[in-house]
Amino acid sequence: MRTSLTIGSLRAIADLDPHFDEWELVDLAGWYGRPSILHDAEPIPGQHGFLPPTEVTYAGRYVYVTLRKRVQPHQDIRSHHWGEFSDIRIGVPYSMTVEDAAGALTTDVWLTEAPDFVIDTVEWWATVTLPLMAPDPRKYGPARPLRISATPETTNGLEFPLFEDGFLSFGPFDTGAGFGAGSFALHNHGSIESYPIYRVTGAIAGGFSILTDGGELKFAQTVPPGTELVLSPYAGGRAVLNGVDVTVSLTVADWVPVARGERRGFTFVPVGTASAGAELAVDFREAWI
Structure with a gap:
């Protein structure tokens, strides 16, 4: 099964045959790894090292989603394809679902800064990187009402x-x-x-x-x-x-x-x-x- 990604109305699929209509999912950096650990590190008075932490939690999860698609040469590429991301705005929560062979998992993400949009005028690829942050680092399975x-x-x-x-x-x-x-x-x-x-x-x-x-x-x-x-x-x-x-x-x-x-x-x-x-x-x- 090919991995797929959904953020709002945007959808992308991994290992997609190159064509002009759909976004290919290239990378999901940070999705499969564990987020960093947070804890209060209090030095031992007059000694090396720290006292044992009283509370250990996970930080928010940062995910960098990279997408690409074929583009037509000589068209107004940036304005034409940027419109597909016009409803993904900084500071607005979106539900992101990743479905792979293990099933579908969902988390709420925020766009932390403007997407990085690059045009390759040799191979004619449009590549977009979405920097996302999930305040709750957990990835949730389907609701069981x-x-x-x-x-x-x-x-x-x-x-x-x-x-x-x-x-x-x-x-x-x-x-x-x-x-x-x-x-x-x-x-x-x-x-x-x-x-x-x-x-x-x-x-x-x-x-x-x-x-x-x-x-x-x-x-x-x-x-x-x-x-x-x-x-x-x-x-x-x-x-x-x-x-x-x-x-x-x-x-x-x-x-x-x-x-x-x-x-x-x-x-x-x-x-x-x-x-x-x-x-x-x-x-x-x-x-x-």
């Missing part, structure tokens, strides 16, 4: 929230505890931790909690009918209700990731009654570094 009804269904006197589709499994937790009503598990077969994003639609009276081993998300406000509440660990950990920041009502905010290779259990617990159609939707993607 999970939906849980907030309205319990009664069967023989027992009430169970309904599960619909998704990357979900039932059975014992790794700790040996069993799943209860409203519980689900997420698996991360990737090489680095990944965080779920939660979307709750109302109405749910009094709020709800999402529980997991070592953490809790508690939203202490009614989710009105016909609205969507988004709980995301990104951008500092926010709660947004129909576009309005309501983080003040997120009274407990333990953002617990699903570690690499981990199968982690969660439980969704509405505080009050929920109307028909109220549900929790979980957006989760496995991640690689």
Whole structure:
């Protein structure tokens, strides 16, 4: 399978036969390597070396994408082909997907400076290099949606929230505890931790909690009918209700990731009654570094 690249509306394919219509993907410098490590290096007082780092993280990922295509001699080459990049602007986030034999992985990138555009008037190639930076260095697999009804269904006197589709499994937790009503598990077969994003639609009276081993998300406000509440660990950990920041009502905010290779259990617990159609939707993607 030939490697392909998509950034916004731009698409390129590796090892493409030379012609005038499509961009060939020449290089993806920085995509397959690991980004640099960040840590606080504190010197040992009066000695050589440093104290052990208390926190080690990855820096943002820098990717340099090189594309080329055949051009017609004597045409207004620069203006003709530059128009294909007019919607890729500095400082604007774009979703970039690379698909190869291992599958399709996606990350959000920013153009850090103007593309380098070169015309070879001997071989008649147009070559473009896009300098990109991914603030989040992780590369994400496809979304695996999970939906849980907030309205319990009664069967023989027992009430169970309904599960619909998704990357979900039932059975014992790794700790040996069993799943209860409203519980689900997420698996991360990737090489680095990944965080779920939660979307709750109302109405749910009094709020709800999402529980997991070592953490809790508690939203202490009614989710009105016909609205969507988004709980995301990104951008500092926010709660947004129909576009309005309501983080003040997120009274407990333990953002617990699903570690690499981990199968982690969660439980969704509405505080009050929920109307028909109220549900929790979980957006989760496995991640690689």
